[in-house]
Amino acid sequence: xxxxxxxxxxxxxxxxxxxxxxxxxxxxxxxxxxxxxxxxxxxxxxxxxxxxxxxxxxxxxxxxxxxxxxxxxxxxxxxxxxxxxxxxxxxxxxxxxxxxxxxxxxxxxxxxxxxx
Amino acid sequence: xxxxxxxxxxxxxxxxxxxxxxxxxxxxxxxxxxxxxxxxxxxxxxxxxxxxxxxxxxxxxxxxxxxxxxxxxxxxxxxxxxxxxxxxxxxxxxxxxxxxxxxxxxxxxxxxxxxxxxxxxxxxxxxxxxxxxxxxxxxxxxxxxxxxxxxxxxxxxxxxxxxxxxxxxxxxxxxxxxxxxxxxxxxxxxxxxxxxxx
Numbered sequence: 362x363x364x365x366x367x368x369x370x371x372x373x374x375x376x377x378x379x380x381x382x383x384x385x386x387x388x389x390x391x392x393x394x395x396x397x398x399x400x401x402x403x404x405x406x407x408x409x410x411x412x413x414x415x416x417x418x419x420x421x422x423x424x425x426x427x428x429x430x431x432x433x434x435x436x437x438x439x440x441x442x443x444x445x446x447x448x449x450x451x452x453x454x455x456x457x458x459x460x461x462x463x464x465x466x467x468x469x470x471x472x473x474x475x476x477x
Numbered sequence: 478x479x480x481x482x483x484x485x486x487x488x489x490x491x492x493x494x495x496x497x498x499x500x501x502x503x504x505x506x507x508x509x510x511x512x513x514x515x516x517x518x519x520x521x522x523x524x525x526x527x528x529x530x531x532x533x534x535x536x537x538x539x540x541x542x543x544x545x546x547x548x549x550x551x552x553x554x555x556x557x558x559x560x561x562x563x564x565x566x567x568x569x570x571x572x573x574x575x576x577x578x579x580x581x582x583x584x585x586x587x588x589x590x591x592x593x594x595x596x597x598x599x600x601x602x603x604x605x606x607x608x609x610x611x612x613x614x615x616x617x618x619x620x621x622x623x624x625x626x627x628x629x630x631x632x633x634x635x636x637x638x639x640x641x642x643x644x645x646x647x648x649x650x651x652x653x654x655x656x657x658x659x660x661x662x663x664x665x666x667x668x669x670x671x672x673x674x675x
Contacts, residue, residue: 369593376589376624380582380631387635 404466411455418447501652505659508622512663515615519670522607532608536600541672544598548591549668552623555584556661563654569644575637578650581657582630585623592620612671619667622660629653 425441435441494502523530532539539545562577596613603613633653636642642650 366597369597372593373590376586376627379624380586380627383628383631384635387632388639 404462406459406462409455409458411451411458415448415451415455418444418449418451420444422448495648497648497652498655501655505656508659512618512666515618516666516670519611519615522611526607530608532599532601532612533605536605539599539672541668544591544595545668545672548588548595549664551584551591552588552661552664555581555588556658558584559654559657563647563650566642566647566650567644571637571640571642574642574647574650575634578630578633578637582627582634585627585630585657589620589623589627592616592623615667615671619660619663622663626653626657626660629656 421440421444422436423444425436425438425444428440429435429437541549558577558581562574562581565571565573565577599612601609601612603609603617630653633642633650636649
């Protein structure tokens with residue numbers, strides 16, 4: 362078996378593995394009716410710079426992938442590495458911010474007065 | 478006795494399309510733009526490389542047999558099985574819905590494996606000229622979308638096994654089916670463009 366065929370075999374195994382994990386996790390989570398329901402009312406996320414930061418990180422990563430020298434096999438590390446770090450940071454920070462906002466909403470510290 | 482819904486202001490009640498379906502339709506709208514850009518790339522590169530728009534001379538010509546046409550038929554068949562699953566759950570037949578969805582998943586994975594095998598037989602790579610780059614970019618992104626659909630189908634099968642879908646509550650099945658049909662339509666366009674529009 363040559364390297365290419367072995368690579369594609371690994372890809373096929375990867376597809377099967379990911380689908381198996383998805384199946385196992387979904388089966389473990391259980392019915393959505395047992396998950397917490399969002400509090401009543403209208404809730405908007407707070408203003409955030411994270412979408413812009415994530416876009417900037419993605420753009421840097423794309424530049425790194427697109428503009429590379431001949432001796433750089435995958436990407437230009439001067440752009441791609443900072444881009445990847447910023448992008449991943451933005452994802453984590455966004456998920457944490459969403460979690461915080463959910464908790465604040467559940468505790469009822471938001472303005473839920475009628476008429477807005 | 479009032480239900481929780483009655484207490485909400487009129488503007489907050491459920492009306493029209495379910496939110497997950499609206500989200501899926503908006504997502505597909507963005508995907509149309511994404512694939513539109515990829516097709517624009519194809520035709521732009523093709524227009525620039527007039528007379529030399531083919532695989533590298535060391536590789537064979539692109540042929541629909543023995544792989545591309547069979548995997549196309551497999552993907553087309555999977556759209557039918559998906560829709561049979563949707564119709565089954567609209568009737569309230571959970572078992573048939575689960576089986577049709579599982580068959581759709583098997584066909585989707587078969588398509589992916591067929592595409593992977595096709596890549597090993599093409600004789601050219603992504604860095605072999607503009608044709609190779611565009612070919613692998615288009616089919617690769619489509620393959621990634623099929624994989625995303627396969628993940629969605631896996632979630633449907635897992636939830637169906639737990640009896641989470643019913644005649645009244647199956648919006649996830651509808652949403653994933655719309656996505657699956659979209660991926661199928663994109664492949665028909667891709668297949669026609671790559672293999673017939675020489």
